[in-house]
Amino acid sequence: MKRIIFATKNQGKIREINEIMKGSGFYVVPMEEAGIDLDVEEDGSTFEENAIKKAVEIMEASNSIVLADDSGLEVDHLDKAPGVYSARFAGVDTPYAVKNQMIMDKLADVHGEDRSARFVCVVAAAFPDGRVATTRGTIEGRIAYESKGDHGFGYDPIFYVPSHGCTTAEMPLELKNRLSHRGKALEAMKQILMEYAEGIFEDDDFGDQ
Numbered sequence: 001m002k003r004i005i006f007a008t009k010n011q012g013k014i015r016e017i018n019e020i021m022k023g024s025g026f027y028v029v030p031m032e033e034a035g036i037d038l039d040v041e042e043d044g045s046t047f048e049e050n051a052i053k054k055a056v057e058i059m060e061a062s063n064s065i066v067l068a069d070d071s072g073l074e075v076d077h078l079d080k081a082p083g084v085y086s087a088r089f090a091g092v093d094t095p096y097a098v099k100n101q102m103i104m105d106k107l108a109d110v111h112g113e114d115r116s117a118r119f120v121c122v123v124a125a126a127f128p129d130g131r132v133a134t135t136r137g138t139i140e141g142r143i144a145y146e147s148k149g150d151h152g153f154g155y156d157p158i159f160y161v162p163s164h165g166c167t168t169a170e171m172p173l174e175l176k177n178r179l180s181h182r183g184k185a186l187e188a189m190k191q192i193l194m195e196y197a198e199g200i201f202e203d204d205d206f207g208d209q
């Protein structure tokens with residue numbers, strides 16, 4: 001199997017990524033498991049800039065193919081906030097129960113389609129030969145009136161998907177992955193990895209794992 005490192009410390013992302021990459025022929029190792037403990041400063045103004053920065057810095061530290069995910073919640077009524085600041089919104093250490101309530105409070109007088117929001121995910125791949133590629137996925141929804149569900153992570157309990165009548169935190173992992181921003185971005189990235197894989201992995205093939 002072909003080994004690649006995923007530059008994330010978010011356990012929720014890791015669970016989803018492992019499931020999405022199953023059967024792809026690529027074996028994904030979280031950076032911590034690969035022995036890399038670096039904090040990349042996410043100071044870009046777009047998901048693309050931050051995803052590329054995370055992938056390239058960890059690729060330079062590991063000399064392996066590295067994927068990174070930069071993602072977030074865009075709430076239309078809040079001018080697309082928290083957006084790239086989703087992890088830092090109201091402070092990195094503030095529990096999501098509090099952050100989620102703050103977002104619902106800001107939308108207290110807003111109803112129907114005006115509660116529209118989306119999750120965005122940009123996945124970047126950085127290759128040791130200097131090549132970089134990105135893919136993007138989104139899922140449209142609305143901010144719920146109350147927090148529901150205990151699957152997923154982050155803003156999932158307040159992200160209501162009208163077509164399914166529930167939040168992404170109420171969905172089993174497989175269903176969320178089929179619909180989600182991360183599922184779509186990673187499916188597109190699998191294609192790119194397959195195209196680029198030829199010639200890259202001869203010296204880096206770890207056998208069946």
Ligand SMILES: O=P(O)(O)OP(=O)(O)OP(=O)(O)OC[C@H]1O[C@@H](n2cnc3c(O)ncnc32)[C@H](O)[C@@H]1O
Binds near residue numbers: 070119
């Ligand atoms: O940078 P890494 O280490 O990957 O982990 P992170 O949690 O800091 O991740 P980001 O910088 O990409 O910030 C994205 C934030 O957006 C939110 N988010 C992204 N995808 C989500 C999803 O599928 N469900 C719920 N919240 C999500 C969540 O709060 C994340 O912490």
Ligand SMILES: [Mg+2]
Binds near residue numbers: 042087
């Ligand atoms: Mg981050």
